[in-house]
Structure formats: C-alpha cells, structure tokens
C-alpha cells in the first residue's frame with residue numbers, strides 16, 4: 511500500500527515557454543484547412559479569379575494589375591501598385607460563378623495596414639458587400655486575409671481601397687476566390703480570426719484536442735497542480751497554428767510552490783502524447 515505524506519503536498523506553478531526555430535523539417539499539410547501546394551484556397555478549391563480580366567484606375571511603373579491575379583502570393587514585391595486613393599481594382603470573371611470565399615493579400619512588406627471594401631455583382635448594376643475592411647488597423651501579413659460569405663452568383667468583383675497607413679496608395683499581391691465545400695468551410699471557421707502566430711497553452715492529459723478545432727479549455731500562461739512526494743503529475747502542452755511552425759521546442763521553467771520551495775526544471779520531462787486515431791487519420795499528437 512502506498513503511503514503518502516501530506517506535508518509534502520505541493521502547489522506547483524510553472525510556465526511553459528515555447529521557442530520556434532526555422533529549420534528544414536518538412537511539415538505535413540492538413541488537406542482540410544491548409545492549401546495544397548500550388549493552390550491559394552483551402553481544401554484545394556479552384557481559384558476562379560486567376561487570369562481574370564482586370565480594370566484599374568492606373569498603375570505605376572511596371573506594377574500592372576495582372577500581378578494581382580497571376581495565382582501567386584508568395585512574393586510581396588510582385589504586386590499591382592497605384593498611387594492615389596480611393597482607387598479600385600475590378601475583376602471580370604467572364605461569366606457568373608458561385609462564390610463564397612475570397613482571399614486577399616495586400617502588400618505586406620512594411621507592416622502597413624490597409625482599408626478597403628470588397629463587393630460583388632452579377633450584372634454590374636447591383637453590388638453586394640463581400641468583405642468590409644474600411645476600419646481595419648491590423649497590419650497586412652504574408653497570410654493575407656480570408657473572407658467567407660453565403661454563396662453568391664458573381665461575375666464582377668470590385669475592391670475599393672480607401673486608406674493605407676503607408677501613404678496615399680494601394681498595392682495588391684494577389685486576390686483569389688472560389689467555393690469551399692461545407693466540410694472545409696465548417697472546419698476552417700474557428701481559424702479565421704486567429705493570428706498567424708504560434709499559439710499555445712497548458713491543458714489536461716485527459717483531453718484529446720482535435721487538431722481541427724482550436725482548443726478553448728486551456729490555460730494560456732500557467733499550470734498548477736498538487737502532488738505527493740514521489741508522485742508523478744502531468745500536463746499537456748497544447749500548441750496550434752494556422753499556418754504551421756517548424757522545429758518547435760518546448761522548455762519548462764522551475765516549478766515553485768507558494769511556500770517558496772522549488773523543483774528544478776531538469777525534473778520535468780517532455781514527451782509526445784500518443785497518437786489518437788479516428789477515421790484512420792491521426793487527429794492529435
């Protein structure tokens with residue numbers, strides 16, 4: 511029979527810190543919410559904006575509007591650019607297409623924030639709002655910005671730029687649009703307003719955190735537990751990111767008690783949890 515000594519009950523408080531280092535490790539791409547290589551929309555949805563006819567008020571130097579619909583969003587320097595606001599970028603898809611998602615990449619090279627309105631029209635007369643960022647203050651990033659809305663039949667898409675923190679100008683690296691099926695859209699929804707950074711916290715080892723759903727029941731900063739002498743206690747470090755992270759390393763700080771006692775960080779062991787399989791796919795590690 512295990513004998514326990516109540517006088518060594520600990521209240522442990524620690525912080526799990528995560529460090530990210532860029533390396534060469536290949537990441538597995540989740541087909542549901544991460545775009546396949548060579549595509550710009552989640553789930554491999556077809557980008558009906560690619561190669562669309564464009565109409566703009568102008569452009570400077572060789573920064574022509576075809577940069578915005580060439581199907582490439584990996585280089586901030588390849589963009590359509592124009593000076594003077596407000597200004598419009600209008601796409602003509604040639605015929606009506608069903609549309610329920612748009613992904614826009616304004617220029618992100620200098621941390622600027624852009625304000626703009628996205629509208630769609632089936633006939634060029636009646637326009638509906640598909641995305642409104644006229645009050646936006648978030649800096650543009652390489653991840654761009656997603657917009658989802660009920661499926662519309664659209665032939666024309668118009669982006670009206672109304673402001674830019676970097677000056678009186680508008681720059682667009684790419685705009686993509688298409689139709690996400692319901693499964694992809696449902697699984698994508700919790701990630702839409704998440705920043706591109708690596709997120710993490712501590713959670714229970716008794717919870718299987720589904721990789722498709724950002725966790726809610728976690729403690730973002732600290733973990734607290736009570737243990738008897740010689741007893742092993744556990745927590746789960748839960749990390750999630752919208753765009754993946756390479757070479758993630760988890761480190762633990764020393765464990766301290768309210769009375770001032772300390773257990774060194776070297777006593778903390780970090781191990782991977784076992785894979786949990788569902789429908790023949792690993793859902794969490």
Ligand SMILES: [Ca+2]
Pocket residue numbers: 576577578579580581582583588589683684
């Ligand atoms: Ca482009």
